[in-house]
Amino acid sequence: MRQILVALIALFVLLPTSQAFADELSGRLADGWTDTPIEGATVEVLGLNVRVTTDSEGRWEFDLPEGEYELSIEAPVFGEVHESRLVHQRVPQVRPARAYVYTSDFYDRGVPAASYPVGLPSTSGRIDDPAGPLELWRLWGSAPELASALYEIPASQPPIIRVGRRADHTGGDGCTDSSNPIVAIDEMTLDEYVKGVLPPEIGVFRSLAGASEVYKAFAIAARSYGLYFVLRYGPGNRRELGRSVPPHNYSWFHIDDTACNQRYDDQRLTITTDAAEAVSELIMVKRGSPTTLDKYEYAASCGKHGTRPMYQSALVDDNAPTSACAGSWCGHNSCAAHEDNPNVAGSDRCLVRGICQWGAISWAASGKTYTWMLDHYQPNTELRTLASAGSDPAVRLTGYVYEDPEDKVGSAIAGATVRLSDGQQDTAGSNGAYNFDRVLLSEGEVTIEASAPGYHSATLEKTLEAGVTNWGSIRLEVDPTWAPEPNPEPEPEPEDPVDAGGDAPDVDGADVGVDDSGFGDGGTSGDSWAGGESQMSVLSASSGVGGGCQAAPGLPAPLLLTLMLFLLGVPGGRRR
Template structure:
């Protein structure tokens, strides 16, 4: 949907001509939309600030938690900030494609709504759960060298530092696990390919995101980051060249995948939280292997809870006691006191799902609350396995990306192709057809880098970017068309560009984590409102029309001016309502 669709009340040819006249000359805009909800209860989150990183697009969610933007086709990342009671929640929502494959479903992972008495969802994302059917079967020991290469060392699994296996994640139409996991009942609508480390960052929020509120949560997240990576590595090895999970069609340019994003495998989402991302990074080089055969990988599973009746580790039939001194609770749910496992427990009367194979999610939360470390948790639940390093990690690096653009009011829509982008660390690249550039490995220990953009016909532009650990870093840079000798380029401010082009145009109102900190401080007017600070009542807080137009056209009253006078009035109104965010 582009901005023209939103103004269907235009009744005159002059009004229609006006709307077409202000449309950008670049790529046709399309809709980037979604609904922000609470993961545990499904309650919509209203009044949250949502920003398209790398651009100046900012909105607030409406009463139903909805947001929408008009942006050029491409791949985007959102930052989200919501205040719930006394808790400030910040996250990112990555890999959002335009045109969209399905509506965005970002979530906040908090106990706020549970504490207010709202019922938790039957298949609540972010809370440990069991789907009611056995996880995908299949197993057996598989040589890690099948995927990591012959360099893998059975004693230390040391591989080249630039080797990071990738995984293809099948994105199902319903990714909450409430529907079946076969292609016919819940089809694959997208496939995302990423490194295993990036994949793990997206597993922790939907699997155990709400644990962020519990004492010791960071250690629990580290334990499950290792478990999730080991589990995923099995799928990468198992579904190798001669055993693909294939589709009968092409999706996102691919016809096969390794793992899906539901509880049938392990949940994956586009949500990124600071605490889970930091935990995943802290143990990024580690996996679980069999102590007796450390060069092989198996599908090490986990489930929600054993009701404090014990779990069954890999490679043994004896049940390991699991009765911590506390019971971790999320809202009114103290999960380790109930059963949500793989199979019937021999020591529990009746027919139940109480026997957990491997790690117990709720049990790990309770152990974390009494101060146990991630190494203790893994040794407790998997005594026959050990942690191994995949290889040297080297200095931490981050992705640096952004747009080379001309219009500060429409950054993604005014991107310039084939711009040479050079970094002060010596790396260089060029922007793609949408005007976006990307560097996959910029060392964080540099502190900051200078970004220089050059292209014939434009003034050379330079800005500095402070590098933030653990997140994609966005550094869009504005280009000004070249002018004749002696012409003062300072006149570009009259064209609606952001005054500070030295580095704040895409980061205005953001802290170093890329999260909106003071949305009301941006020059040019109130975010989400018109020039006077009042919101358009027909839109509410949901949508900021693209290109700064902040009001619709309607049928003119009987005493309204007509002809050229009406057009001038309309132009005047548009001129008053333009603002930057």
């Protein structure tokens, strides 16, 4: 009886419920132009089959185990369904998630614009960092001869950028640490960074004619602009915080996520992601000097009054034959630029330094390509590749290993082994998630195999899709015949010649070597305890959580506690 009681107590302690590890993952969905909350949208945790709908304030909330997640959003707005994703959503949560729909519908119906609309071209609050040419070789070497016309970055040093995440990423006047502090720092590749810049900068273009070409042009511009900040704020000139911040506990960054520099967010749109993938690794450099990079700027609109390219003072005419409009607003008909235009009378903001955003979508509507746009707005630059060694197109493949299709979170199998047919291997984390950051698209299709003690192995065929995170959650079924390897019998100790004839009596005449309590060095009770330990292992393995993320099936905590009290002979809390 005592052995059973000890085993049950150990089981109760070692197998807490999954909710003990749960934490909040919350966010808000709104219209980017007017900040109107979006009610009734579906938010799903990809790979887990967990969904909620947004409330009247546009908010959603999940309780999830610690880990990193990706959310899918479907938002019906005035008869149109807006789809997007949120990547790199972490539990515990560093900052509440924010997502947007990019449409003119609310604005056209009389809802006033927000102070700093998200996804709409803007120049508000940009820091006027002094421009000046920088050499690409400074990123990865100490001498100019390391640079070449096609610079291949060593595989061990890919182009990484650190992004300071401010408390309020809408920008505006809150560009100082005191009023809008950096609350997190994310580190990512430049290509991943670009995918997060396009939606909050010009997401409203997504349904306009020629939008894909504009997104390609701005993917190159955003990558070049970001790389400039990597160079400018490199070693010896760090943007230090003086403190470490999550999720990586970094204390310095290259660029922030507001209009102070250029906007970045975790939201991804299919059209912008596809465009970024199409021009992956391309940057602008000075024409004739492929190792020289500058801060190639852009702004909302010059009002068709011309823009000033880099490396020249003469303006470039920008009177596009078509006026692209988002709903009732044709942005290129007004001015929202960097400074006063010398060709326009009076005080104005009609001069764009570099690319005009509304001008670009107007040119695209008349059939112009992204290469034409870049040559038009920055004629003194040329394109080149910022390629890393072994940079074949690849995608991220992730998913969850679980037991119950109706409760993937609660039946996550931590510690499961996941293998790919290309030879890669990973171990599922505490929330059952596995991850492969780089699976080559040339594989076409991969086989995912998962296995864990106490379960039948399973495989899943996954066709790889470019430009998105590829999901391959896989279910394992309990193997009822499985049992852990028994503990080997201990080798018998050699007999003491003195005791060859039997146990030696102690001074009182009692036997030495026999423990009536059952916990001696080698009696029957010791073997029973080993058997009890083995039984605990079987119960733990059959719980379906691989490491203890929920209580054993059929033994909820209150019932287990009652059983323990009963075994102790304490009904109602009093022993009779």
